[in-house]
Amino acid sequence: MKKHLANIFDPKSGNTVMFAFDHGYFMGSTAGLERLDIVIPKLLPYVDCLMGTRGALRTCVPADNRKAIALRVSSGSSMLNEDLSHEVVAVDIEDSIRMNADCMAVQTFIGADGQLSSIDNLSRVINAGFRYSIPTLGVVAVGKDMERTDRFFKLATRIVAEMGVQLVKTYYCDNFEEIVAACPVPIVVAGGKKLPEREALNLAYKSIQGGARGLDMGRNIFQSDHSVEMVQAIRKIVHEGYTDQQAWEFFEDLTH
Ligand code: R5P
Numbered sequence: 001m002k003k004h005l006a007n008i009f010d011p012k013s014g015n016t017v018m019f020a021f022d023h024g025y026f027m028g029s030t031a032g033l034e035r036l037d038i039v040i041p042k043l044l045p046y047v048d049c050l051m052g053t054r055g056a057l058r059t060c061v062p063a064d065n066r067k068a069i070a071l072r073v074s075s076g077s078s079m080l081n082e083d084l085s086h087e088v089v090a091v092d093i094e095d096s097i098r099m100n101a102d103c104m105a106v107q108t109f110i111g112a113d114g115q116l117s118s119i120d121n122l123s124r125v126i127n128a129g130f131r132y133s134i135p136t137l138g139v140v141a142v143g144k145d146m147e148r149t150d151r152f153f154k155l156a157t158r159i160v161a162e163m164g165v166q167l168v169k170t171y172y173c174d175n176f177e178e179i180v181a182a183c184p185v186p187i188v189v190a191g192g193k194k195l196p197e198r199e200a201l202n203l204a205y206k207s208i209q210g211g212a213r214g215l216d217m218g219r220n221i222f223q224s225d226h227s228v229e230m231v232q233a234i235r236k237i238v239h240e241g242y243t244d245q246q247a248w249e250f251f252e253d254l255t256h
Helices: 002-008 036-046 054-060 093-098 115-132 150-162 176-181 197-209 227-240 244-255
Strands: 016-020 049-053 068-072 103-108 136-140 167-170 187-190 214-217
Touching: 002 068, 002 103, 016 036, 016 187, 016 227, 036 049, 036 054, 036 227, 049 054, 054 068, 093 115, 103 115, 103 150, 115 136, 136 150, 150 167, 150 176, 187 197, 197 214, 197 227, 197 244, 214 227, 227 244
Parallel strands: 016 049, 016 214, 049 068, 068 103, 103 136, 136 167, 167 187, 187 214
Antiparallel strands: none
């Protein structure tokens, strides 16, 4: 279990840059991810962990890849559904082992219609993970009608942590330090919808300052016109203690 976590979190900084490209599991061919086979290899050198589905990892990540793998194992809804909160566990533990997954990601829908089934999914994956020493990443989902307050994230991250996951993915919010302090396992922060690069760097900086142990960022990297430069700037914040201003200047130097 520790070996897998050490693959995900850089031994020097203790933090991680996860690159999330699992969006296709419910959004189909997302803008910027039409050609996974081109996007992934160019960003690969600058990330610590690849977060994707079995299909994307099997087809578009070279088998000799040495970066950590966060394998999305829950699935079951699509953009065409009104309610996205009903999923199943779609990947057997044997295949997670075969794919050298360093953690298995399960979406949890606290407060939504599918809460019970998503907690059931999470429990099954955690139990299997303990049998074979593979960490579980509990993903806090936010539905269309769900609140995105610090009160909600404090509740949801804590529930997911208490289920026994080894790491949690959530969103940045007000009083983020309190969410981190009340969560007994490391938190990584999702990027969310595409922002101007400077604002995305600010989000990354505030997350790390607030105690996040990394970013699990997708659209703010792969939808940038300068995705390679963007991921390098994020890296500076996550691993080298850059402020958002320093990272922005670094980004500008690379792109001009
Ligand atoms: C949510 O679980 C999605 O599948 C993404 O992995 C996550 O939201 C991170 O990507 P983004 O930074 O684009 O929000």
